[in-house]
Amino acid sequence: MKNSIGKIISINKDLYTVMKDDSIFPCSVRGKLKNIKLTVGDNVKFSEENKTIEEMMPRTNTLIRPLVSNIDKLFIVVSTHLPKFSSYLLDKFLVLSEVNNIKPVIVVTKLDLCDKKELKEVKSILKYYKKLGYKVFTNKDIRKIKKEMKGCTVALAGQTGAGKSTLLNRIDKRLNLKTGEVSEALGRGKHTTRLVELIPINNSLIADTPGFSSLELDLTQEQISNGFIEFGFQCKYNTCTHVKNEGCSVKERVESGKILKSRYENYLKLIGEIR
Numbered sequence: 725m726k727n728s729i730g731k732i733i734s735i736n737k738d739l740y741t742v743m744k745d746d747s748i749f750p751c752s753v754r755g756k757l758k759n760i761k762l763t764v765g766d767n768v769k770f771s772e773e774n775k776t777i778e779e780m781m782p783r784t785n786t787l788i789r790p791l792v793s794n795i796d797k798l799f800i801v802v803s804t805h806l807p808k809f810s811s812y813l814l815d816k817f818l819v820l821s822e823v824n825n826i827k828p829v830i831v832v833t834k835l836d837l838c839d840k841k842e843l844k845e846v847k848s849i850l851k852y853y854k855k856l857g858y859k860v861f862t863n864k865d866i867r868k869i870k871k872e873m874k875g876c877t878v879a880l881a882g883q884t885g886a887g888k889s890t891l892l893n894r895i896d897k898r899l900n901l902k903t904g905e906v907s908e909a910l911g912r913g914k915h916t917t918r919l920v921e922l923i924p925i926n927n928s929l930i931a932d933t934p935g936f937s938s939l940e941l942d943l944t945q946e947q948i949s950n951g952f953i954e955f956g957f958q959c960k961y962n963t964c965t966h967v968k969n970e971g972c973s974v975k976e977r978v979e980s981g982k983i984l985k986s987r988y989e990n991y992l993k994l995i996g997e998i999r
């Protein structure tokens with residue numbers, strides 16, 4: 725029998741669940757494929773008869789943490805509190821999306837925990853990201869988020885406790901994903917979601933991923949710099965790393981307030997990590 729083409733929607737030890745149209749096939753992996761590390765999101769050739777995966781199709785991208793491939797959009801879920809808002813993680817995920825050619829979408833949660841002053845601060849930061857052209861929603865904009873997800877393979881990323889599973893439960897109540905209590909002492913959640921899987925909802929495939937407390941980026945200085953989309957290439961020296969060159973247009977724009985200071989600081993922090 726001819727092989728079919730499907731998508732891996734979950735992996736649990738040696739059990740690979742492959743979806744084709746609306747059918748699900750529990751598969752194992754053929755010996756010759758064992759040296760390729762298949763991930764959730766991989767498109768594969770498989771035998772419906774033997775329930776074996778025979779071949780992996782070329783990938784458009786792979787994220788390491790969460791480990792998923794062929795993602796169209798990354799929904800970056802950031803909370804204002806519990807865990808505390810981190811522009812650093814937001815920028816890190818934005819860089820990760822840009823470098824991997826994944827469209828990022830920012831979703832802010834727990835605005836209800838902000839007082840007036842904090843709300844104003846958060847809104848002014850978000851305005852900057854909107855101006856850069858990023859889509860920014862709150863976790864109350866369910867209709868808009870659904871529309872943005874439609875027809876796409878998407879992953880949710882964000883710190884543990886940020887409210888990723890809660891958001892998905894709002895998108896489809898039948899999901900009934902487990903959500904966690906945030907530990908007040910740590911101010912962060914407890915990794916309630918453990919396995920990565922793609923869930924078919926709302927005409928899209930969605931990966932609710934385990935949150936993380938740290939995230940490593942294996943990128944070059946140039947990739948990171950390109951990930952800050954407003955930096956551009958108009959510096960005096962075309963090899964400018966925007967660190968201490970005189971006449972660096974990035975540094976000038978940070979000083980004049982055109983580039984958000986936290987963006988530049990996060991850039992420095994990120995390139996500091998690769999040295």
Ligand SMILES: Nc1nc2c(ncn2[C@@H]2O[C@H](COP(=O)(O)OP(=O)(O)OP(=O)(O)O)[C@@H](O)[C@H]2O)c(=O)[nH]1
Nearest residue numbers: 834884885886887888889890903904915916917935
């Ligand atoms: N006040 C408030 N609490 C929220 C909001 N969104 C989520 N929570 C709460 O935050 C806690 C953590 O939410 P989860 O949805 O489990 O977080 P998660 O991002 O899936 O966490 P992991 O699975 O550990 O990565 C739960 O107790 C939620 O009820 C919100 O907008 N406001």
Ligand SMILES: [Mg+2]
Nearest residue numbers: 888889916917
């Ligand atoms: Mg979760």
Ligand SMILES: [Zn+2]
Nearest residue numbers: 959964966972
């Ligand atoms: Zn420069």
